[in-house]
Amino acid sequence: MVKSSIIVKVSTIFLLIFFALSSCKEKHTPKKELSTSLKKESILFSEISFNKKSDYQSTDLKSLVLTFKDIIYTLKFVEDRTYLQYKLDNKIVTDWHQISYNFNYDSSYEDAEKNIKILYNSSINKGFLLLPGYTEEYPVFNVYSFDKDGIKYLENISTDDPNCLSFSKQKIEGIALGQDVSFRTISIQKEKRCLLKKEKKDDLNTQTIETDLQKITGNNSSTKKQVSIPSGEYFATNEQLDDYGISLKFEKDSIIYTESGNMGKIYNQYLLKADKTVDGKSFLKYSQLINGYIGDADKPLYFGNIKYNQSQLLFESEYMEKKYGIKNIILKK
Missing domain, CATH: 2.40.128.50 (Lipocalin)
Structure with missing residues (x-):
């Protein structure tokens, strides 16, 4: 009888351990599924090549045109101010509006042009136009998000780590998860990734917009x-x-x-x-x-x-x- 009782107790202990392990496995499964789900929802925006055509010699209004696929960005310069027109399939999606683009403060038309970046995801036809911003200590990019409905000023991004960001040496990529988006650099040589932090948006001079637009459109x-x-x-x-x-x-x-x-x-x-x-x-x-x-x-x-x-x-x-x-x-x- 004693031997039988011991066998029953041992069997009971094994059963309890089995059910406990099964329960733990079931609890961990949803976390794995959630992690997989989050990875699937993240969207990567990578740098793409695009064409540039400038007219900096114009005595009237200087301009810069950026094109890729069926998208055309036209930048026009009125004194120290910049205006952008966004076309898709040769149709105006967002007409002339003032943007933040540093081509004059410790820069030039030619230098600023070299530092423009476009991040794009072809599967969803969305992306970001990154324009060099005003900076004293470290580089800043003004970020504009665009899709088929228009283009809008999103935020400024930068870093105070001199090893993370320069205008020409690193590529930038965007990672979107739901409504949130973050940007990071990828060093071509060291394969080092640095997360870029958000900066305050630039304040635009709105006092001369109508006069500027009249010059751009030729409507006096x-x-x-x-x-x-x-x-x-x-x-x-x-x-x-x-x-x-x-x-x-x-x-x-x-x-x-x-x-x-x-x-x-x-x-x-x-x-x-x-x-x-x-x-x-x-x-x-x-x-x-x-x-x-x-x-x-x-x-x-x-x-x-x-x-x-x-x-x-x-x-x-x-x-x-x-x-x-x-x-x-x-x-x-």
Whole structure:
């Protein structure tokens, strides 16, 4: 009986150990699957070759054109400022807007051109345009993300490690995981990888945008004359918009759209431009971010159209309809 009892106890212990090991194995399996899933979701953006064509000898507006596949970037220079137009399949996706590109501070047109990089992933048709930024101690790149819908200023990247980044010696690659993206360098000689840190975005000079755009497009007629609207700020009168401080301001050659809070804090502010006038309606396009976030401001073909009638503006906007559920708005001074 004693021997039988010992056998039963030993058998029971083996069974408990077996179930414990099985349980541990099952618990570890999801972690392995999760790790595999995360690896599959990461997307790599690598440097690609592209063509460059410049016109730095022009006495009018100097320019630089970058092309690869069916994408065309055209940079035009007005004094110390740079403007970019983005085309896909020879169609304008994002029209002229100011960008941050250092070709003058301890640099030149030729030197800056050499330091431009394009990272691209052909499977998803997305990428990043990296432009040399303003720097004193170590290199900085201004990062613009692009896809079929447009191009936008993402962030600045850099490092304070002199062994990690120089404009010409290292290649850069981007790694996207969900909505997050990081950048790292790859040294061709040492195969050393350095993670680049994010820097504060550059502040752009928005005071001369309209004048600059007129020089670039060859359109010398002022926005004020195009829309025939007295200068000043016009505020939305719709009760549903009382808490949002919606306004359009016409001053000199600019049209500024503003969203602000009850205490006057500005949340979003965009520079608009009058594109055309049909049957008394002036059609406005998004041109430049002044404050806040772009959101869907640059998504529609037109931000909206306005018609001036007896000291008030009749504003019809797909942007407003999508964001606030109101398409037709009346604005008054």
